[in-house]
Amino acid sequence: xxxxxxxxxxxxxxxxxxxxxxxxxxxxxxxxxxxxxxxxxxxxxxxxxxxxxxxxxxxxxxxxxxxxxxxxxxxxxxxxxxxxxxxxxxxxxxxxxxxxxxxxxxxxxxxxxxxxxxxxxxxxxxxxxxxxxxxxxxxxxxxxxxxxxxxxxxxxxxxxxxxxxxxxxxxxxxxxxxxxxxxxxxxxxxxxxxxxxxxxxxxxxxxxxxxxxxxxxxxxxxxxxxxxxxxxxxxxxxxxxxxxxxxxx
Numbered sequence: 001x002x003x004x005x006x007x008x009x010x011x012x013x014x015x016x017x018x019x020x021x022x023x024x025x026x027x028x029x030x031x032x033x034x035x036x037x038x039x040x041x042x043x044x045x046x047x048x049x050x051x052x053x054x055x056x057x058x059x060x061x062x063x064x065x066x067x068x069x070x071x072x073x074x075x076x077x078x079x080x081x082x083x084x085x086x087x088x089x090x091x092x093x094x095x096x097x098x099x100x101x102x103x104x105x106x107x108x109x110x111x112x113x114x115x116x117x118x119x120x121x122x123x124x125x126x127x128x129x130x131x132x133x134x135x136x137x138x139x140x141x142x143x144x145x146x147x148x149x150x151x152x153x154x155x156x157x158x159x160x161x162x163x164x165x166x167x168x169x170x171x172x173x174x175x176x177x178x179x180x181x182x183x184x185x186x187x188x189x190x191x192x193x194x195x196x197x198x199x200x201x202x203x204x205x206x207x208x209x210x211x212x213x214x215x216x217x218x219x220x221x222x223x224x225x226x227x228x229x230x231x232x233x234x235x236x237x238x239x240x241x242x243x244x245x246x247x248x249x
Contacts, residue, residue, distance in 0.1 A: 003108070004034060004107065004108050004111065004207070005206065005207045006032060006034070006204070006205065006206045006207070007032060007034035007035065007036060007107075007204075007205055008027045008030075008032045008034070008035045008036070008202055008203065008204050008205075009035070009036045009037075009038065009113075009155050009173060009175040009202060009203045009204075009205065010023060010035060010036070010037050010038070010175055010178050010202045010203075011037070011038035011039065011040065011065075011115070011156075011157030011158075011160075011174070011175050011176070011177060011178065011202075012038070012039075012040045012065070012157050012158070012160050012176075012177035012178060012179060012180060013037075013040065013041050013042075013051055013055075013177075013178045013179045014040055014041075014042070014043055014044040014046070014067070014082075014177070014178075014179040014180045015041070015042045015043065015044040015045075015046040015047050015048040015051045015086060015179065016044070016046050016047070016051070016178060016179025016180065016200070016226050016242075017046065017047035017050045017051045017054065018221050018222055018223075018225055018226055019178050019179045019200035019219075019221050019223070019226065020051060020054060020055075020178055020179065020200070021054070021221075022200050022219045022220070022221035023178050023200050023202050023219050024054075024058075026202075026217070026219045027202070030204070032204065034060075034061070035058065035060040035061070036060065036061045036062075036105070036107055036111075036113050036155055037055065037058075037060050037061065037062040037063070038063060038065065038113060038114070038115050038155060038156065038157035038158075038175070039062075039063050039064045039065025039066075039067075039068055039101070039115040039121070039157060040065035040066065040067045040068060040115065040157065040158070041055055041062075041065070041068055041098065042067075042068070042071060042086040042090060042094075042098070043067035043068070043070070043071055043082045043083050043085075043086045044082045044085065044086065044179070044180065044230075044235075044238065045081070045082065045085050045229070045230050045233035045234070045235040045238055046179070046226060046229050046230060046233075046238075047229070048085065048086040048089045048090055049089045049090050049091065049094060052090060052094045052097065052098065053094070056094070056097055061105050061107055061113065062101055063101055063102050063103060063104060063105050063113055063114065063115060064098060064101040064102065064103055064115070064121070065115040065116075065121055065157065065158065066115060066116060066121040066122040066158065067082070067083055067086075068098045068101065069103075069121060070083045071083045071086045071087050071090070071095065071098065072087075072095050072096075072098050072099040073099070076088070081235070082235075085233065103115070103121060104118060106151075107155075110151060110152035110153055111151060111152070111153040111154075111155065112149070112151035112153070112154050112155070113154075113155040114154075114155070114156055115156065115157050115158050116156065116157075116158040117145045117146070117156070118145075118146065118149040119145075119149075121158070122158070122187065123145070123158075124137070124158060124159045125137075125142060125145055125146075125154075125156045125158075125159075125172070125174075126142060126156065126159065126161070126163050126165055126172065126174055127159050127161060128141055129188055129189055129191045132189065132190060132191050132192075133191060134159070134161075134191050134192075134193055136163070136165075139167055142165065142167050142172070143167060143168075146167070146170075150170075151170065152169065152170060152171065152212070153170070153171050153172075153173070153205065153212055154170055154171070154172045154173070155172075155173055155174075155175075156172065156173075156174050157174060157175065157177070158174075159174060159193060160176060160177035160180060160181065160182075160183065160193055160195065161174060161176060161193060161195065162174060162175060162176030162195070162201050162203065162216040162218075163216075164203075164214045164216065171211075171212050171214065173203050173205065173214045174203075175201060175202045175203035175216065176195065176201030176202070176203070176216065176218075177195075177200075177201055178200045178201060178202060179200065179226075180238070180241060180242070181194075181195040181196075181197065181198055181199070181201070181241060181242070181245040182194040182195060182240075182241035182244070182245050182246050182247040183237075183241060183247055184237070184247050184248070192247040192248055193247065194245060194246045194247050194248075195245045196244075196245045196246065197218065197244075197245040198223040198242060198243060198244065198245050199218030199219055199220055199221075199223075199245075200218065200219045200220075200221050201216065201217065201218050201219070202217055202219070203215060203216050203217065204217065223242050223243065224243070226242045227239045227240075227242040227243040230242055
């Protein structure tokens with residue numbers, strides 16, 4: 001793929017099938033043929049098997065995220081609740097498909113895709129955590145995390161926070177999360193990530209006369225169905241996040 005003028009970017013589906021279906025329908029309605037999926041496909045108490053089955057049918061550019069790596073390479077006894085639920089509800093063939101996904105993808109000569117940072121799928125690129133709060137990282141921090149890596153456009157996920165950042169001549173886009181709008185995490189220290197609304201997020205990039213243009217979108221879907229699914233599977237934390245976009249009350 002040497003030339004690309006428009007494409008969609010998704011990330012962090014986390015087994016949320018109705019959210020993924022809504023985003024895929026919105027992308028198709030806009031006539032966009034190329035989609036880049038930045039990983040974390042299945043982990044979570046929702047529909048991991050059904051989600052991976054749908055993803056396997058696509059001709060999209062797809063890479064693995066940290067949760068995908070953990071699901072397929074960690075022993076179930078070492079996995080967290082979300083990864084273990086996915087492991088138990090994926091077929092061997094689906095896990096093999098996830099295990100074969102690359103960690104990064106050079107979409108074109110000018111576009112690089114990865115999940116967290118180019119060197120660490122479990123690290124934030126555009127955010128820093130201090131004293132339990134997550135915030136936009138300073139330009140020098142972002143540049144340090146990109147040491148030795150160059151591209152006109154970089155695509156990252158992992159934080160679930162939609163952002164468009166420009167560092168020197170590089171446009172960096174995090175499309176946000178398709179399937180999980182809030183969560184709590186303990187790396188690098190305990191903190192909460194919250195978007196404040198339950199929409200399914202993705203991004204569209206277009207190459208125009210003055211360069212690449214990025215647009216962040218939030219698609220409505222029946223999040224109550226997803227929240228009820230999380231509740232039935234014993235995850236009130238996911239239920240809250242899916243209903244509200246907040247991780248704490």
